[in-house]
Amino acid sequence: MSRFIRAELHNHTNESDGSLSVKELIDYAAAQNFEVMALTDHNTVSGHLKAIREASGRNLEIIPGIELTTMFGHLLALNIGRWVDDTMLDPERPELYLRAVRHAGARLIGLAHPFCIGEPIMVGCRNSMHFRYPEELDYIEIYNCGAGDPLSGNMQALEWWEELVLQGYRIAAVSGIDLHTLPRNENVFTTYAETPDSIQVLGDEGKDAESVPRAELVMDAIMKQKTFISKGPRLSAEWKGEWLKVRLDHSSGYLGWSEEKARKSQLLLQVRQDTGREWREKLTNPDLAAVRIGPDVSHLVIRLYQDTYEDSHLLAAGVQCHLDEEAKQ
Ligand SMILES: [Zn+2]
Ligand SMILES: [Zn+2]
Incomplete structure (x- = not known):
């Protein structure tokens, strides 16, 4: 048996273009039983400390992240403490920028909504970077719940990710709630991270000094491609x-x-x-x-x-x- 951890890895607040304050987002996340939440405001990390403070004492762990909103696609970086200037990003050689993001401390880099047109039409939402080395991406958001169909391009994203995996690339798949305001439709995919039953999860009953925080286990599961999206x-x-x-x-x-x-x-x-x-x-x-x-x-x-x-x-x-x-x- 495995332990599955529910994670919502793509969220915004009024630190960028969301309408919820960090506290309101954390209240919502806790009420919805997110176990792990990444805060990924556009091009800013200003909400990180507030989020960690608000989540403390609740059954919710925070991954400090960012959505790097470039002209050629949106990248999600997890466990990072600063924005990385993308003016030098060459869409034909995005690996150089990805390397700079890792140098800035990012533990994981994902590609958000690769085929999303954006509402109404937003330059940069749809990915136009040419990944000659797709394995430089740790994960791909194969389902984005922010834009409704047909703008989302979700099935196209799923097909593309599957083709990469069938070519042998080791890239994890996640969903992104991409919360900007309280959702009108909650019937959306969520991400689960699978961890072996032998690992003691911090927050579970019977925890001891060996217990591992859930945020760590989620990032580890992405590294090992042990994530998937589900409606139950x-x-x-x-x-x-x-x-x-x-x-x-x-x-x-x-x-x-x-x-x-x-x-x-x-x-x-x-x-x-x-x-x-x-x-x-x-x-x-x-x-x-x-x-x-x-x-x-x-x-x-x-x-x-x-x-x-x-x-x-x-x-x-x-x-x-x-x-x-x-x-x-
Ligand atoms: Zn985006
Ligand atoms: Zn977003």
């Missing part, structure tokens, strides 16, 4: 030999998801493989699926749907598996 079910995949096992956990309670809801739904699994094959199956057991994987497969990605394979019925995505080199020999 939580997935963990294990690929050994010719078998891929996908375990489903229905106890999150997110958006009212439950064991009962899972049993009343027809859960549909989709596994895309780097061979071009796409395997689809109706789950007879809502808790476990076993898929036989051919010997020529090295990378795969998993989606879960409810009742039909339509975009609007997507329940979870972003789970990836790679054949490790040792297992090949």
